[in-house]
Amino acid sequence: MIREAAVSGRDPRHCLFVSDVHLDAVAGAAEHQFLQFLRTEAMQADALYILGDLFETWVGDDAPEQQAVLDALTALSTSGVACFALHGNRDFLLGEAFSQRTGCRLLPDPVVAHFGGERVLLTHGDALCTDDHAYQELRTLVRNAHWQRRFLSLPLATRQQLADEARAGSRAHTARTQPRIMDVNASAVEAAFHSTRVRRIIHGHTHRPAVHDGLIEGTPAQRIVLGAWYEQGSCLSYRDGRYELRALPR
Numbered sequence: 001m002i003r004e005a006a007v008s009g010r011d012p013r014h015c016l017f018v019s020d021v022h023l024d025a026v027a028g029a030a031e032h033q034f035l036q037f038l039r040t041e042a043m044q045a046d047a048l049y050i051l052g053d054l055f056e057t058w059v060g061d062d063a064p065e066q067q068a069v070l071d072a073l074t075a076l077s078t079s080g081v082a083c084f085a086l087h088g089n090r091d092f093l094l095g096e097a098f099s100q101r102t103g104c105r106l107l108p109d110p111v112v113a114h115f116g117g118e119r120v121l122l123t124h125g126d127a128l129c130t131d132d133h134a135y136q137e138l139r140t141l142v143r144n145a146h147w148q149r150r151f152l153s154l155p156l157a158t159r160q161q162l163a164d165e166a167r168a169g170s171r172a173h174t175a176r177t178q179p180r181i182m183d184v185n186a187s188a189v190e191a192a193f194h195s196t197r198v199r200r201i202i203h204g205h206t207h208r209p210a211v212h213d214g215l216i217e218g219t220p221a222q223r224i225v226l227g228a229w230y231e232q233g234s235c236l237s238y239r240d241g242r243y244e245l246r247a248l249p250r
Helices: 028-039 067-078 096-102 133-142 145-152 156-176 186-196
Strands: 003-005 014-018 047-050 082-085 104-106 111-115 118-123 200-203 210-216 219-225 233-239 242-248
Touching: 028 067, 028 233, 067 082, 067 096, 096 104, 118 186, 133 145, 145 156, 186 200, 186 210, 210 242
Parallel strands: 003 111, 014 047, 047 082, 082 104, 118 200, 200 219
Antiparallel strands: 014 233, 111 118, 210 219, 233 242
């Protein structure tokens, strides 16, 4: 069942959406840019939505990493900006301690949110890439609650080692897989529009920022894809009913 969410306590006239920041110990330029984004532009918004893969890896809320980013998110939510996050394929182990630490509310993926009276589907986007069968099998495994409990019960050092091995495996899979297979499947996108009865979908994951306009049952529909932050930032701004997808030069 698709859940619905709304920004409580205010009319969200100005919202920002980001995805695939992929922060890790070696992403110094991306971290600096994202921290500046949180401390400046995000402070002027009503809400910030992070649609997955804020972190390159997340082996548990007990990992002593990314403290500067956690502090910045805490400052943002404390200032009154509503902060929301979805799990990505890299940081699917973000948990309640992360939420309590930062004030960033974790939303189910996918979720329908409301902006200006419109229902909009938010999702990380990896579930739409149904042609990548090997990845979808892995996704089903690691999203299983029993698997996650077993993984989180391992010592921190073991979890970090396994995460490093998984990243190496992911790079190898990406290198040998045709790019079109790792993009969204058109039938999966159409099914998402039909099942949720929305006319706008916002997602990340594919690292192919674009605005795709089309028709669903003769009605205009739009899919907005957020970009990754490897070389520059990417942000979608919603203000008073209008959406603008922007690159943020570094």
